[in-house]
Amino acid sequence: MHSSLALAVLAGAAFASACGDEKHFQRVRRAAASSAAASRTVAAGTSAAAAATAPSRTDEASNAQITNAAEECTPYSYPPVAALQAAGVFPEIWEIANLSTAQPDVIALFQSLNGSIPNIAPKGTAIGDVCSLRYVLADDGATDPDCWWTYEQCHTPKAKGLQSDVYNLATPETWGLTYDDGPNCSHNAFYDYLQEQKQKATMFYIGSNVLDWPLEAQRGLTDGHEICAHTWSHRYMTALTNEQVFAELYYSKKAIKDVLGVTVQCWRPPYGDVDDRVRYIAQSLGMQTIIWSDNTFDYNIATLSRATIEGNYNEILNGGKNGSYAVNGTIVLTHELNADTISLAEEFLPKIKEAFKYVAPVGVAMNNTEPYVESGYTYPNFAQWTAGTTSISLAAPIAVSTDASLSIPLSTGQTGSVSATVAYASAAATSSSGSGSGGSSGGSNGARGSAQGIVGAITAAVVGAIGAGAITVLL
Ligand SMILES: *[C@@H]1O[C@H](CO)[C@@H](O)[C@H](O)[C@H]1NC(C)=O
Ligand SMILES: *[C@@H]1O[C@H](CO)[C@@H](O)[C@H](O)[C@H]1NC(C)=O
Numbered sequence: 312m313h314s315s316l317a318l319a320v321l322a323g324a325a326f327a328s329a330c331g332d333e334k335h336f337q338r339v340r341r342a343a344a345s346s347a348a349a350s351r352t353v354a355a356g357t358s359a360a361a362a363a364t365a366p367s368r369t370d371e372a373s374n375a376q377i378t379n380a381a382e383e384c385t386p387y388s389y390p391p392v393a394a395l396q397a398a399g400v401f402p403e404i405w406e407i408a409n410l411s412t413a414q415p416d417v418i419a420l421f422q423s424l425n426g427s428i429p430n431i432a433p434k435g436t437a438i439g440d441v442c443s444l445r446y447v448l449a450d451d452g453a454t455d456p457d458c459w460w461t462y463e464q465c466h467t468p469k470a471k472g473l474q475s476d477v478y479n480l481a482t483p484e485t486w487g488l489t490y491d492d493g494p495n496c497s498h499n500a501f502y503d504y505l506q507e508q509k510q511k512a513t514m515f516y517i518g519s520n521v522l523d524w525p526l527e528a529q530r531g532l533t534d535g536h537e538i539c540a541h542t543w544s545h546r547y548m549t550a551l552t553n554e555q556v557f558a559e560l561y562y563s564k565k566a567i568k569d570v571l572g573v574t575v576q577c578w579r580p581p582y583g584d585v586d587d588r589v590r591y592i593a594q595s596l597g598m599q600t601i602i603w604s605d606n607t608f609d610y611n612i613a614t615l616s617r618a619t620i621e622g623n624y625n626e627i628l629n630g631g632k633n634g635s636y637a638v639n640g641t642i643v644l645t646h647e648l649n650a651d652t653i654s655l656a657e658e659f660l661p662k663i664k665e666a667f668k669y670v671a672p673v674g675v676a677m678n679n680t681e682p683y684v685e686s687g688y689t690y691p692n693f694a695q696w697t698a699g700t701t702s703i704s705l706a707a708p709i710a711v712s713t714d715a716s717l718s719i720p721l722s723t724g725q726t727g728s729v730s731a732t733v734a735y736a737s738a739a740a741t742s743s744s745g746s747g748s749g750g751s752s753g754g755s756n757g758a759r760g761s762a763q764g765i766v767g768a769i770t771a772a773v774v775g776a777i778g779a780g781a782i783t784v785l786l
């Protein structure tokens with residue numbers, strides 16, 4: 312059930328012919344842009360102090376109480392975000408991020424990588440049109456020289472030194488529960504439902520949505536879900552320039568840091584569209600690429616019909632019952648995109664729990680108990696999860712209102728070499744002793760990457776060979 316854009320390869324020639332259909336996100340972006348404009352109007356003409364959020368929307372807890380969807384989706388101004396935006400810290404939301412307004416430290420960070428990014432040309436357009444793309448063969452005749460996921464679902468990079476994408480789970484009979492495209496403005500009922508079910512998931516948040524709906528984003532963290540990034544503006548990443556790819560990743564990571572207080576180390580490419588050039592930039596920013604092995608296509612419900620999407624879910628459920636996942640668990644692509652995908656998610660969660668032995672966030676299944684750079688957020692490992700511990704230690708979200716440098720575990724040398732702490736894929740179980748689902752925020756471990764720090768964190772020195780696009784991991 313691997314699937315993405317269906318790219319037909321003409322016999323003999325390496326010619327990808329498929330015209331991106333008009334993607335769901337163009338619609339979403341339009342809706343979001345108008346709500347953002349309304350939000351700016353709300354903020355304009357009020358003093359910062361009075362940047363009057365309605366009384367019910369001042370913090371995560373009060374915001375989580377709103378149950379009326381229309382009220383939930385009414386734009387509001389959240390002072391920390393308004394201040395950051397007024398200070399020009401972020402690119403324009405829902406536009407392709409670039410470095411034209413970037414602070415000097417961000418530009419310096421990009422420049423430290425610039426010489427060693429694999430020399431791969433951008434592919435197609437930012438909305439996924441690869442109609443006229445000629446995807447050439449490598450010199451040695453190998454197909455798919457760039458390990459372009461969209462082409463044939465390649466997840467094992469061809470450029471040296473890159474981590475493989477995470478696309479399935481080492482734990483059998485496990486459904487890796489993921490929801491993309493949030494935070495959705497009207498997700499309170501869904502998150503309430505997940506809470507009742509004591510079910511956590513991995514949430515892939517879009518940076519622009521995080522700034523539009525900051526308190527909704529905070530709820531994801533508060534509720535104990537695992538947060539990962541889903542880029543800034545949700546474009547096809549392999550179509551973008553190096554600067555744009557960097558900015559899409561950097562600013563989505565920064566939006567989550569500034570609004571939630573955590574530095575994420577995982578991301579999912581919109582449409583799965585990633586190649587070795589994009590992987591290199593993501594890995595340099597300390598972000599593990601997470602794909603999927605099964606796709607419900609729920610985002611296409613408007614064109615495919617609900618029955619079709621239910622059929623897709625059911626097929627994966629059949630696999631759960633008939634032994635298809637006896638060796639590896641699956642990571643499944645589902646969305647909190649709109650009311651339909653959310654209602655499917657609720658309809659199927661009980662069935663998923665019946666058909667699969669375990670339903671867990673990706674990081675939990677990978678025993679990645681400290682998913683963020685910051686301490687204070689400890690998640691259960693898989694053994695703890697299966698024994699019933701769904702949450703261990705979660706500090707409260709902390710929004711900042713002044714620009715703070717993002718802590719990228721990367722430093723530049725004079726020769727273009729960088730060192731990166733790549734922790735996400737490390738899978739060793741930790742000795743974390745927490746139990747129960749309490750919210751104690753004490754007992755966190757030491758600094759990530761230090762010798763006695765998080766068990767399983769690995770420090771990789773990624774040395775860029777300037778100009779050659781070859782990188783080597785020394786470990
Ligand atoms: C950067 O993005 C902004 C907002 O979309 C756009 O107006 C500007 O032209 C872009 N600059 C470059 C150099 O691409
Ligand atoms: C990155 O390198 C390219 C090629 O050398 C250069 O044209 C571009 O200006 C550099 N970008 C930045 C932001 O320095």
Ligand SMILES: *[C@@H]1O[C@H](CO)[C@@H](O)[C@H](O)[C@H]1NC(C)=O
Binds near residue numbers: 495496648650
């Ligand atoms: C969230 O879901 C609602 C209801 O389906 C939808 O109208 C809205 O566009 C979605 N998107 C965001 C960003 O909240």
Ligand SMILES: *[C@@H]1O[C@H](CO)[C@@H](O)[C@H](O)[C@H]1NC(C)=O
Binds near residue numbers: 625627629633634635
């Ligand atoms: C198990 O179910 C999957 C999905 O429906 C199907 O593709 C596969 O052929 C089935 N395998 C067996 C052994 O029945």
Ligand SMILES: *[C@@H]1O[C@H](CO)[C@@H](O)[C@H](O)[C@H]1NC(C)=O
Binds near residue numbers: 479480481639
């Ligand atoms: C299980 O997944 C691993 C990669 O994560 C893969 O190498 C292996 O072939 C898979 N095994 C089966 C039986 O699918």
Ligand SMILES: *[C@@H]1O[C@H](CO)[C@@H](O)[C@H](O)[C@H]1NC(C)=O
Binds near residue numbers: 481739
């Ligand atoms: C996580 O821990 C479990 C044991 O509880 C183990 O079976 C599984 O392989 C581990 N996952 C990874 C990715 O190492």
Ligand SMILES: [Zn+2]
Binds near residue numbers: 491581582
């Ligand atoms: Zn998406």
